[in-house]
Amino acid sequence: MWALRGGRCLRAAWSWGGSRLARGATGGRQIDQNPEWQLEEQKPLPQKKVTMELLDHLERLALVDFRNWEGVERLEKAIQFADQLHEVNTEGIEPMDSVLENRCLYLRGDNITEGNCTKELLQNASQTAEEYFEAPPGNIPLPKLEERESFLQDSN
Amino acid sequence: MAAPVSGGGRLCRLAWRRRAGALHSGAQPAALGREPGKVAAAQSGVAPWRAVVGLEVHAQISSNSKIFSGSQVQFTAPPNSLVSFFDASLPGTLPVLNRRCVEAAVMTGLALSCSINKKSLFDRKHYFYADLPAGYQITQQRLPIAVNGNLSYTLCVGAKQSQMVTKNVRIKQIQLEQDSGKSLHNDARSQTFIDLNRAGVGLMEVVMEPDMCCGEEAAAAVRELQLILQTLGSSQAIMAEGQLRVDANVSVHHPGESYGVRTEVKNINSLRFLARAVDYEIQRQIEELENGGTILNETRAFDYKLGCTIPMRDKEGKQDYRFMPEPNLPPLILYDAKSLPANIDDQQVVNIDWIQERLPDLPSVKRVRLVEQYGILPEHSFTLLNEDGLMELFEDVVRETQMNPKKVIGWVISELLGHLKQYDLTVKESPVNSLSLADLLNLLERGVISSSAAKQVLEELWKGEGKTPLQIVKEKRLELIQNQRELDQICQAVMEGHQEEVMEIKAGNKKVLNKLIGLVQRATQRRADPILVKQILEKKLSQ
Numbered sequence: 001m002w003a004l005r006g007g008r009c010l011r012a013a014w015s016w017g018g019s020r021l022a023r024g025a026t027g028g029r030q031i032d033q034n035p036e037w038q039l040e041e042q043k044p045l046p047q048k049k050v051t052m053e054l055l056d057h058l059e060r061l062a063l064v065d066f067r068n069w070e071g072v073e074r075l076e077k078a079i080q081f082a083d084q085l086h087e088v089n090t091e092g093i094e095p096m097d098s099v100l101e102n103r104c105l106y107l108r109g110d111n112i113t114e115g116n117c118t119k120e121l122l123q124n125a126s127q128t129a130e131e132y133f134e135a136p137p138g139n140i141p142l143p144k145l146e147e148r149e150s151f152l153q154d155s156n
Numbered sequence: 157m158a159a160p161v162s163g164g165g166r167l168c169r170l171a172w173r174r175r176a177g178a179l180h181s182g183a184q185p186a187a188l189g190r191e192p193g194k195v196a197a198a199q200s201g202v203a204p205w206r207a208v209v210g211l212e213v214h215a216q217i218s219s220n221s222k223i224f225s226g227s228q229v230q231f232t233a234p235p236n237s238l239v240s241f242f243d244a245s246l247p248g249t250l251p252v253l254n255r256r257c258v259e260a261a262v263m264t265g266l267a268l269s270c271s272i273n274k275k276s277l278f279d280r281k282h283y284f285y286a287d288l289p290a291g292y293q294i295t296q297q298r299l300p301i302a303v304n305g306n307l308s309y310t311l312c313v314g315a316k317q318s319q320m321v322t323k324n325v326r327i328k329q330i331q332l333e334q335d336s337g338k339s340l341h342n343d344a345r346s347q348t349f350i351d352l353n354r355a356g357v358g359l360m361e362v363v364m365e366p367d368m369c370c371g372e373e374a375a376a377a378v379r380e381l382q383l384i385l386q387t388l389g390s391s392q393a394i395m396a397e398g399q400l401r402v403d404a405n406v407s408v409h410h411p412g413e414s415y416g417v418r419t420e421v422k423n424i425n426s427l428r429f430l431a432r433a434v435d436y437e438i439q440r441q442i443e444e445l446e447n448g449g450t451i452l453n454e455t456r457a458f459d460y461k462l463g464c465t466i467p468m469r470d471k472e473g474k475q476d477y478r479f480m481p482e483p484n485l486p487p488l489i490l491y492d493a494k495s496l497p498a499n500i501d502d503q504q505v506v507n508i509d510w511i512q513e514r515l516p517d518l519p520s521v522k523r524v525r526l527v528e529q530y531g532i533l534p535e536h537s538f539t540l541l542n543e544d545g546l547m548e549l550f551e552d553v554v555r556e557t558q559m560n561p562k563k564v565i566g567w568v569i570s571e572l573l574g575h576l577k578q579y580d581l582t583v584k585e586s587p588v589n590s591l592s593l594a595d596l597l598n599l600l601e602r603g604v605i606s607s608s609a610a611k612q613v614l615e616e617l618w619k620g621e622g623k624t625p626l627q628i629v630k631e632k633r634l635e636l637i638q639n640q641r642e643l644d645q646i647c648q649a650v651m652e653g654h655q656e657e658v659m660e661i662k663a664g665n666k667k668v669l670n671k672l673i674g675l676v677q678r679a680t681q682r683r684a685d686p687i688l689v690k691q692i693l694e695k696k697l698s699q
Contacts, residue, residue: 061476063284097277097481105486107504110219110256113226114240121236121244121352131235132349135286137341 048083050076205408205445207438208415209374210366211325213381214359215391216335216399217260223334223358224251224294231397235351243356245290250484257358258301258506260390261332262490264360265302267384267518268327272508274490276301278332278482286350287337295333295361297479301488302330307364308520309380310538311372320535325377326365333359360391366405366415370438371431378402379427383519383541395425402430406437408445416441417451421458421465433458437465522547530554530561539569545583546573549590556594559601567597571614587620596625608682609634636685643684647692650675661697669693 050072058075059065066072118131127134219229225240242249265272277299280292305327313319337355339348362381368374382400385391393400402425407418421437424430436458441451456465491497493509517525523537526547532540540547550568554561572593576586596617600610609629616628629635637643650672651658660668669690676689 057476061478098483098486100483100486103486104504105253105488107255107258107506108221108226108252109503110221110254111226112221112228114242115227115238117241118234118236118239121239121241124246129347129349131237132340132351133236133286135339135348135350137343137346137348 048076048079050079203410205438205442206411207369207406207408207441208366208418209368209370209434209438210405210418211362211364211368211374211378212403212405213362213364213378214335214401214403215264215362215381215385215393217257217358217360218389218392219254219256219260219358221254221256222356223254223257223332225356226252227356229357230353233353235349236353238353239355243289243352251294251482253485253488254358255503255506257332258488258490259511260358260388261301261330261360262506262508262511263388263515264362264385264390265305265330266508266512266515267388268302268305268307268330268362268381270302270305270327270330272302272490273299274492274495274508275299276332276488276490278485278488279479280482282478282480285336285339286348287339287352287355289337289352289355293334293336294482294485296331298481299487300329300331301490303328305330307377307381307384309373309377311376312535318535320538323367323373323377325367328363328365330363331361333361335359366407371434374402374404374434375427375431378430379542380519386544387516387519387522395427398425401425404430404434404437406434406441407451408438408441416445417453419451419453419465420455422455422468424458426460429458429460432460432463433465436463440465530565532562532565536565536569539573540565543573543576543583549583549586549593552590553594553597556591557597557601559597564597567593571611575614575618588614588617592617592625599625599629603636603685605629605634606636606682606685609636633681633683635683637680637683643680643688644692646679646684647676647689647696650679651693651696658697669697 055066055072066075122128122131122133125133216229217223221227222229222240222243225242227240227243228238230238240249242251262272276296278294279297281295281297282292284291307325307327308322309325310320310322313321335354335357337350337352339350341348364377368377378400382393382395385393385400391399395401401423404421404424405418406421407416409416419437419441421433424433437456444451455468457468458465490506490508492507496505496507519541523534523541526532526537526540527534540550546568549572550565553568554564557564572586572588576583593614596610596613599605599613600607605613612632612634613625613628616623616632617625623631637646654672654675657668657672661672672693673686673689676684676693677686
């Protein structure tokens with residue numbers, strides 16, 4: 001997935017920045033204004049075409065309808081933007097999950113401190129029945145591309 | 157392990173054959189073969205099939221509060237009453253890890269001989285379902301809390317189930333994760349109702365390697381895991397309440413070839429169904445392949461009413477869980493005696509060594525002890541551990557009687573447990589407690605009553621009228637005749653009334669003696685000690 005690949009590079013980039021700073025330090029002030037590393041001459045990245053299969057897959061996973069070609073273009077631009085991260089040299093740098101990854105994980109005692117707020121919880125729900133949230137029937141598989149009403153069909 | 161025979165090899169020796177062969181080989185479990193008329197297409201030669209079964213077991217952690225929030229964990233409560241804002245994934249809420257859940261997982265890992273990872277990580281696993289309001293589940297995908305363990309379990313084999321075989325299944329990993337909420341479907345009106353009470357309850361997912369080969373093995377492994385969890389207290393593991401849920405991965409292949417495509421049978425919530433679902437799935441795959449079909453890598457559900465597995469329709473063919481590191485939880489660090497830093501808040505430390513030292517005796521250790529201490533058979537030690545509270549009852553009875561434990565075990569298992577099973581009662585519900593059973597066995601041991609009278613007393617005790625065994629003995633006049641002269645006279649009378657039999661015995665047909673003993677027993681309403689009667693009769697006959 002492009003999103004995941006992009007994400008991994010992003011972490012690497014953070015890690016690179018962190019290598020010169022105290023690890024785990026927080027606060028935007030400490031971001032290095034003069035990095036040692038420089039982006040090599042910006043080559044125009046090739047615009048990747050999103051395939052029909054990928055669009056179909058994404059629509060299924062995200063339950064999102066791209067609706068029209070404008071949406072697809074926006075997606076392609078987003079991918080292109082994220083792809084810039086591939087330019088960062090991450091050779092030999094351990095990936096980083098978060099700037100807080102060296103912090104202690106606080107452990108809570110096993111005590112009951114919350115709950116009993118059904119009314120407040122259900123306030124936000126668009127549909128409820130008695131004390132339940134009401135949802136549309138779950139996980140109806142999206143119909144196959146040929147069968148569903150999508151602009152993607154016209155392109156076939 | 158106490159069991160006399162060791163299973164040895166990882167793969168089951170039992171080879172699955174096509175149905176026509178299996179019917180004759182006797183290797184086929186009873187749950188199968190329910191379409192006797194159907195025979196797989198005949199092919200030349202017998203190509204045996206080997207089945208491979210791996211399990212993922214979700215065990216609900218026994219804790220007061222949920223794994224990442226302070227709401228209560230309870231099986232029955234009004235819908236959405238045990239839900240915090242975090243559990244409903246309202247914006248701005250963050251997970252706070254429950255220390256108890258970490259300890260339970262470490263304990264379980266140690267009991268299953270796992271290596272405990274001193275650093276483990278949390279990840280998000282994404283999928284859309286209405287009972288998972290965040291759109292992802294927090295789990296441990298990259299680096300789970302425990303890895304590389306082992307579980308030994310024993311099952312009975314042979315025609316009379318009399319031989320015990322011990323087998324091993326490797327534990328791949330144990331991971332901490334959240335449970336989802338519950339959906340109630342109203343198909344008729346196509347509505348789904350969501351109750352988030354279970355959302356966020358702590359789970360341990362125990363992943364077992366595919367080292368099993370049939371439903372019975374899978375069920376035996378899960379049963380042993382269940383006993384271990386219950387002994388540790390890390391999970392109550394009550395299957396009927398969904399505290400132990402099993403997913404079974406099943407595939408078949410010919411020996412020497414690589415593993416076949418596997419299917420996953422999801423959410424099995426009873427041991428019996430587990431065995432049936434796995435065996436059904438194995439047989440289905442064999443038939444499918446022998447009929448020239450292919451196995452799809454799919455998830456299936458077990459329909460216990462139909463006794464078969466069916467494809468689950470609610471999942472898309474290809475899952476993409478889009479795992480990513482959970483940004484709101486830094487790595488979980490555990491300590492041991494060596495790595496424990498000074499000046500650290502005790503409440504923030506989970507010390508592996510400390511937990512190891514306090515592990516209770518595991519079921520396997522208890523069984524060995526029972527066999528050694530009381531001289532009982534290994535299979536009896538399994539029965540004692542399998543029934544909740546039966547081991548305690550047995551030990552209480554042994555403590556209170558002069559009877560040899562080897563004799564006590566017979567009464568506990570054949571009489572007491574047999575009766576409980578017949579009436580579908582648990583040991584706790586038994587109308588006969590350890591004290592009255594001990595009293596009864598003492599009467600028997602002291603020669604006050606015969607063993608058949610003891611069984612009669614037990615029958616009375618089942619009625620639960622609160623009488624003591626001795627009261628029943630008195631009321632029913634069940635005491636053995638202690639008076640030697642009285643017995644003598646009865647024996648004499650029987651002999652005189654049955655001259656023919658007496659002549660036969662005297663002529664050398666010793667078997668007829670048993671008939672005379674029986675007649676004496678009848679005359680005394682079974683109140684005579686048969687050994688004593690035999691002695692008296694023999695003495696009289698030799699005169």
